[in-house]
Amino acid sequence: MTHSLNTFGLEWTPELDEFLSKNLHTFSAVEIIPENFLEGRFSNFLDLLRETQIPVSVHGVSLSIGSADTLKTAHLREVLKLIQGLNVHSYSEHLSMTEIGGIQFDALTPLAWTKSQLDLVCDRISEIQGYLSTPFLIENVANRFVIPRADFKEVDFINSVIRRTGCGLLLDVTNVFTNSLNFKFNPETWLDSVDLSAVRAIHLAGGFTDTDGFLMDSHDNRISDEVWGLYSKVMARSTGVMTIIERTGNLPDYAELIGELDQAAVISGARNIQTRPGSPVEANL
Amino acid sequence: MSIDAFQKSLATLVRFPELSFDSVLAGLEPGSLTDQERYSLSLLSRDPLVRKFGNKMQFLRQREAQSVMRLSLEHLPQELLNILYLEHFEPSRLSSDPLWVGVEFLNFLINYPVCRDLLIDSPPYVIDLIKYDHAKAYATRHVPVESDSALPENSLLNYGKFVIVSLGSDVPTYDRAKWNGDVGVKHPLPKDLTMLFLPSHNSPFYRTFQIDEEVASFLATQRENPSAWNRALPSHYAGMVKIGLCKETVD
Numbered sequence: 070m071t072h073s074l075n076t077f078g079l080e081w082t083p084e085l086d087e088f089l090s091k092n093l094h095t096f097s098a099v100e101i102i103p104e105n106f107l108e109g110r111f112s113n114f115l116d117l118l119r120e121t122q123i124p125v126s127v128h129g130v131s132l133s134i135g136s137a138d139t140l141k142t143a144h145l146r147e148v149l150k151l152i153q154g155l156n157v158h159s160y161s162e163h164l165s166m167t168e169i170g171g172i173q174f175d176a177l178t179p180l181a182w183t184k185s186q187l188d189l190v191c192d193r194i195s196e197i198q199g200y201l202s203t204p205f206l207i208e209n210v211a212n213r214f215v216i217p218r219a220d221f222k223e224v225d226f227i228n229s230v231i232r233r234t235g236c237g238l239l240l241d242v243t244n245v246f247t248n249s250l251n252f253k254f255n256p257e258t259w260l261d262s263v264d265l266s267a268v269r270a271i272h273l274a275g276g277f278t279d280t281d282g283f284l285m286d287s288h289d290n291r292i293s294d295e296v297w298g299l300y301s302k303v304m305a306r307s308t309g310v311m312t313i314i315e316r317t318g319n320l321p322d323y324a325e326l327i328g329e330l331d332q333a334a335v336i337s338g339a340r341n342i343q344t345r346p347g348s349p350v351e352a353n354l
Numbered sequence: 355m356s357i358d359a360f361q362k363s364l365a366t367l368v369r370f371p372e373l374s375f376d377s378v379l380a381g382l383e384p385g386s387l388t389d390q391e392r393y394s395l396s397l398l399s400r401d402p403l404v405r406k407f408g409n410k411m412q413f414l415r416q417r418e419a420q421s422v423m424r425l426s427l428e429h430l431p432q433e434l435l436n437i438l439y440l441e442h443f444e445p446s447r448l449s450s451d452p453l454w455v456g457v458e459f460l461n462f463l464i465n466y467p468v469c470r471d472l473l474i475d476s477p478p479y480v481i482d483l484i485k486y487d488h489a490k491a492y493a494t495r496h497v498p499v500e501s502d503s504a505l506p507e508n509s510l511l512n513y514g515k516f517v518i519v520s521l522g523s524d525v526p527t528y529d530r531a532k533w534n535g536d537v538g539v540k541h542p543l544p545k546d547l548t549m550l551f552l553p554s555h556n557s558p559f560y561r562t563f564q565i566d567e568e569v570a571s572f573l574a575t576q577r578e579n580p581s582a583w584n585r586a587l588p589s590h591y592a593g594m595v596k597i598g599l600c601k602e603t604v605d
Binding site: 108136137166168169170171172173174175176178181183185186189213214216217218281283 | 356357358360361362364365366368369390391393394397398401403404406407411414415448449450451452496
């Protein structure tokens, strides 16, 4: 099964541009935030992705799929034009909102887990899927607060979205752990409840504990042992998953980043982090 | 649509963390929230995590805005900046893209009467520093559009996006002194000059030129007539550097 292979990579950031450009052969996957490449920015890296045909996770940050605004079709078309020619593994967006009615939140803001919100998100995702020829994934976010008086638990809301739209899940294991600490629930129970068969990609990252004890998903620290433990449980039940490490601040030695990817590969039983779907190495497995 | 009103109310709470629940409700049409949404919103208005989130985002926006004030920041009291940013700029800029909030804030400082009034006691070079910072931030964040084949090769006009700044102070010299760590230079000296700032294909870098009044006037006129960009241009405006109509002053 060609597509049963797990792949591993880093999220591209401007700070990692040179490293990733020179060492792309080291990885079996890479993630880009398309908004970083609009208006011609860093087009050399996109050219490299086209040339190498490495599987790419396209991870959007500004479609605001949970907001009641109309879909930003111009932006979506612009992104789709940008990623033409790439070997796109999936297009993902956060299950959240970033703006409503012209008001910017400037960050991923949690949704109300209500019936009306569920209808809205499902309609929005179906509309987006109409534009895509690749799988669309939703990502669970680190909640900065939780909107009370919900009709669903978060995990049931996510499962409902997956069931109704057929979209996949970009499972951010760090966000599950972060939310479990901040809002007092058992992350293993959460993972037992979520539809793991929908997981196509995974995010791992490290954060820090704020002065008030709130754990922040800041992508600027090593991945914690607890998150590795949860990742291990997920990978024991998943296959054909792209694992992406997000490191957007406080960059360590590159060896540390590669070491974390190696750790992910070992946990998931992969031979190494380089083997790509369809490669000769995979054919011999 | 009820969820629309709920989300807008939540956004208002996040953007204005000090606002009371009653104040948020006052901005809504009666009956636009369900009982469930109304109760949820009342709880959110008292939730310290919502307030913390809103304050954090506001702090980050202001920090981003001030991050592009490379030369002007140290000549403006933080207390005055807080008044200008938090009381005047922030409430009127609900849709600012985080990437552009610095450029928009500097533009606000240059152009809005309330800022001119509050800056009236500042030395005259302060507004020049703000203009210079604005032009630099604008050029840094823009990437040139693709070359228009109707224009001569290497024409600066190919860039489409540019800023022309007329200064009464020698800010470029002051900038270089700051860059070289010359602590003896406290502020720019008086000098009239006009500068052109261009984005660079190698973002986030940019190019600056000292230009004469003729070129400044030509460019300003062209910008006000976007449809004229595709017309054939006088040849002596193409590649202004090459033919010496302007001189590159700063890398």
